[in-house]
Amino acid sequence: MAGSGLAPLRDRPDVLLRVEGLVVEFPVGRRDVVHAVSGISFDVAEGETLGIVGESGCGKSTVARAIIRLNDIREGSVMFEGKNLAVLKGEELRKSRPDLQMIFQDPISSLNPRRKVRDVISEGLKVWGSQMGAWSEGRIDELMHAVGVDPKFGDRRPHQFSGGQCQRIGIARALAMDPKVLICDEPVSALDVSVQAQVLNLLEDMKVRYGLTLLFISHDLAVVKNVSDRIIVMYLGKACEIGAADELYEHPRHPYTRALLASIPEPAPTVEVSEGDIEGELPSPINPPKGCRFNTRCPHADEICYEDEPQMEAVGGDHFVACHHPVAVSIDV
Amino acid sequence: MAEPLLTVRDLSVRFPTTRGVVQAVNGVEFDLEEGQTIGIVGESGSGKSVTAKTLMNLLPRTAEIDGEVMFDGRDVRELAAKGEDHFWGVQMTMVFQDPMTSLNPVKRCGEQIAETLRYHMGHDKKKAISESIDLLERVGIPEPAKRVAQYPHELSGGLRQRVVIAMALACQPRLLIADEPTTAVDVTVQKLLLDLLDDLRKERRMSMILITHDLGVARGRCDEVAVMYAGRIVERADSHSLFSDSRHPYTDALLRSIPRIDQPSHTRLDPIPGRPPELINPPVQCAYAPRCRFAQRSCLEEIPEVSGVVGMHSFACHYPANTERGEAALQANLDRGETAGGLHLHAAAEGAS
Numbered sequence: 257m258a259g260s261g262l263a264p265l266r267d268r269p270d271v272l273l274r275v276e277g278l279v280v281e282f283p284v285g286r287r288d289v290v291h292a293v294s295g296i297s298f299d300v301a302e303g304e305t306l307g308i309v310g311e312s313g314c315g316k317s318t319v320a321r322a323i324i325r326l327n328d329i330r331e332g333s334v335m336f337e338g339k340n341l342a343v344l345k346g347e348e349l350r351k352s353r354p355d356l357q358m359i360f361q362d363p364i365s366s367l368n369p370r371r372k373v374r375d376v377i378s379e380g381l382k383v384w385g386s387q388m389g390a391w392s393e394g395r396i397d398e399l400m401h402a403v404g405v406d407p408k409f410g411d412r413r414p415h416q417f418s419g420g421q422c423q424r425i426g427i428a429r430a431l432a433m434d435p436k437v438l439i440c441d442e443p444v445s446a447l448d449v450s451v452q453a454q455v456l457n458l459l460e461d462m463k464v465r466y467g468l469t470l471l472f473i474s475h476d477l478a479v480v481k482n483v484s485d486r487i488i489v490m491y492l493g494k495a496c497e498i499g500a501a502d503e504l505y506e507h508p509r510h511p512y513t514r515a516l517l518a519s520i521p522e523p524a525p526t527v528e529v530s531e532g533d534i535e536g537e538l539p540s541p542i543n544p545p546k547g548c549r550f551n552t553r554c555p556h557a558d559e560i561c562y563e564d565e566p567q568m569e570a571v572g573g574d575h576f577v578a579c580h581h582p583v584a585v586s587i588d589v
Numbered sequence: 590m591a592e593p594l595l596t597v598r599d600l601s602v603r604f605p606t607t608r609g610v611v612q613a614v615n616g617v618e619f620d621l622e623e624g625q626t627i628g629i630v631g632e633s634g635s636g637k638s639v640t641a642k643t644l645m646n647l648l649p650r651t652a653e654i655d656g657e658v659m660f661d662g663r664d665v666r667e668l669a670a671k672g673e674d675h676f677w678g679v680q681m682t683m684v685f686q687d688p689m690t691s692l693n694p695v696k697r698c699g700e701q702i703a704e705t706l707r708y709h710m711g712h713d714k715k716k717a718i719s720e721s722i723d724l725l726e727r728v729g730i731p732e733p734a735k736r737v738a739q740y741p742h743e744l745s746g747g748l749r750q751r752v753v754i755a756m757a758l759a760c761q762p763r764l765l766i767a768d769e770p771t772t773a774v775d776v777t778v779q780k781l782l783l784d785l786l787d788d789l790r791k792e793r794r795m796s797m798i799l800i801t802h803d804l805g806v807a808r809g810r811c812d813e814v815a816v817m818y819a820g821r822i823v824e825r826a827d828s829h830s831l832f833s834d835s836r837h838p839y840t841d842a843l844l845r846s847i848p849r850i851d852q853p854s855h856t857r858l859d860p861i862p863g864r865p866p867e868l869i870n871p872p873v874q875c876a877y878a879p880r881c882r883f884a885q886r887s888c889l890e891e892i893p894e895v896s897g898v899v900g901m902h903s904f905a906c907h908y909p910a911n912t913e914r915g916e917a918a919l920q921a922n923l924d925r926g927e928t929a930g931g932l933h934l935h936a937a938a939e940g941a942s
């Protein structure tokens with residue numbers, strides 16, 4: 257299985273998480289296989305926020321779940337603090353868990369409905385207590401306060417809170433573990449627009465306050481740009497383009513990135529609206545196209561795109577694209 | 590000026606429940622002319638779908654409805670009372686967020702469209718099927734002759750929504766109500782579906798009510814836009830004025846709270862503090878007052894009336910944004926550090942919900 261190239265990996269001492277050649281597959285039926293993630297490589301430096309954006313089914317959640325070993329990793333490595341999480345077992349794997357915490361899209365159903373929110377938040381702490389030192393009611397109060405939920409409501413159950421408040425509680429629960437990396441899978445997609453901004457600001461504040469490194473998944477291009485330092489655009493299990501957030505939106509080079517930026521209701525000024533009219537349907541991940549996976553819908557596809565898989569290549573600055581014919585952009589300095 | 594196709598006057602809907610009476614829609618008024626699109630935007634629970642369902646005669650029997658809905662000179666609520674169900678299949682049809690609301694999972698797509706045509710238009714079977722194929726082709730479904738024989742679950746979400754649009758358009762309605770038709774699909778599919786609705790509307794001089802919580806969609810696709818909050822239309826204007834010169838503090842705040850693609854990354858967002866109010870026994874005050882940065886004493890004593898006439902830029906606010914009066918109210922609150930509604934303005938930026 258060809259990877260999409262290691263060019264975007266950085267040789268920096270402050271890289272905290274390094275995913276290399278990640279492959280995740282799900283067997284379905286007798287002999288079919290869903291190629292959910294097929295050779296993705298990226299890294300995240302300490303204190304950075306990496307955004308992952310792409311349409312439904314492209315493999316965003318699968319990447320996130322693989323990193324914390326909720327999905328089996330078929331190939332590739334996930335390096336975190338000198339250890340390869342992909343091959344850790346037993347006690348060592350268990351020990352790594354608190355360091356990487358995750359929050360989810362559906363804030364209400366991701367919290368245990370029968371427990372008081374105070375217990376929801378301290379759940380992990382109690383399990384991990386022996387390794388993590390004492391937890392205390394004072395710590396829970398402090399966390400609730402930090403995320404903007406009044407500690408006096410600590411005895412209520414999750415369903416007595418709004419979606420936005422439940423997302424805050426989910427964040428407090430993750431923070432209780434004192435994680436180094438917080439993985440956020442569509443954390444604001446289910447929230448009303450007026451509450452979205454509250455939670456996005458909260459995440460930025462918590463990042464600074466607790467020294468977090470963030471992996472932020474969203475299908476909303478404006479949201480992802482707002483929170484991220486760097487962004488990966490995914491399509492059908494592959495990375496198309498990686499770059500610094502502002503650079504990527506300013507000078508998108510991959511035809512698919514450009515299609516996304518042209519499809520949103522208020523299209524980015526850097527692309528033509530017509531670039532958003534991509535034809536056809538998303539191919540099945542059971543039988544992904546050979547060569548470039550975008551070739552069935554790409555207006556620039558030619559022979560080589562049906563034969564060879566494009567590899568990630570640097571296109572100047574912190575910007576990498578996997579395409580045989582990256583779209584030329586005028587770089588105004 | 591020609592008579593509007595649809596006029597809605599003082600529409601109110603209440604649901605008696607065990608917890609009390611839910612005032613879901615409250616004094617809603619708007620006009621819609623032939624060939625025009627009005628957008629209704631607002632957060633979940635603001636009354637968009639209840640408004641739509643009232644027009645479509647889809648509310649449960651328990652709903653208490655007041656007000657007037659006229660469609661081309663006919664009283665829609667009277668038609669409902671008389672059980673004239675062809676009206677809601679021919680003249681006025683609706684597309685929902687989830688295509689499976691309208692589709693029968695165990696029936697082939699073609700058959701479902703054909704049934705609509707046979708029931709409402711009296712087509713024979715052969716004509717109904719051939720017209721179904723034409724309709725599927727018109728909504729951009731590849732290989733329509735094959736697709737008519739497929740079941741809904743064999744199609745992607747985007748294609749299913751196209752089938753639903755084909756079905757809604759089968760009898761050439763004069764008004765299409767689309768309730769969050771693209772909320773469940775990806776952006777590339779959303780663009781194609783909205784383009785399709787635009788084309789069909791122009792081609793048939795159809796009118797459309799487009800319900801969405803996405804301000805960008807409303808701005809790009811509607812002639813006029815109405816903003817709903819807690820069951821009321823709080824502001825209504827042509828799409829350009831509404832977004833470039835908003836008057837209601839809620840509209841203004843919404844526009845400033847969404848991240849924009851043209852802002853640099855890590856731009857600090859400006860959230861709306863708090864959350865929408867309960868609709869059971871609301872206090873007699875402006876419903877937005879607890880969250881409003883402009884709120885003064887009178888906002889807590891008197892519910893603001895909608896100013897202006899239907900068809901003009903109208904809004905319901907005592908201290909409208911982007912006016913001298915509003916700015917003075919805001920400045921007074923900033924000076925005091927607090928609004929009459931008890932909102933702390935320095936803390937407002939942090940937005941505790």
Ligand SMILES: Nc1ncnc2c1ncn2[C@@H]1O[C@H](COP(=O)(O)OP(=O)(O)OP(=O)(O)O)[C@@H](O)[C@H]1O
Binds near residue numbers: 282310313315317475
């Ligand atoms: N447990 C599983 N078994 C089989 N296929 C799976 C499983 N989990 C995910 N997949 C498939 O893997 C692919 C990637 O799924 P994933 O959930 O990662 O997408 P996503 O990018 O997170 O999409 P969304 O935006 O809808 O959340 C999809 O084709 C999905 O159907």
Ligand SMILES: Nc1ncnc2c1ncn2[C@@H]1O[C@H](COP(=O)(O)OP(=O)(O)O)[C@@H](O)[C@H]1O
Binds near residue numbers: 649
């Ligand atoms: N059948 C019903 N019984 C009681 N309350 C209802 C009913 N239908 C809707 N409501 C309430 O009416 C309000 C408006 O709902 P709705 O129009 O669906 O909002 P939206 O703007 O999200 O479409 C909500 O508070 C909702 O809970």
Ligand code: SF4
Binds near residue numbers: 557558581
């Ligand atoms: S490699 Fe070819 S098919 Fe793939 S995105 Fe580039 S031009 Fe299009």
Ligand code: SF4
Binds near residue numbers: 882883885888906
């Ligand atoms: S200024 Fe007063 S009337 Fe206007 S929205 Fe604010 S609270 Fe309501």
Ligand SMILES: [Mg+2]
Binds near residue numbers: 316317318441
């Ligand atoms: Mg997902």
Ligand SMILES: [Mg+2]
Binds near residue numbers: 637638768
């Ligand atoms: Mg609704």
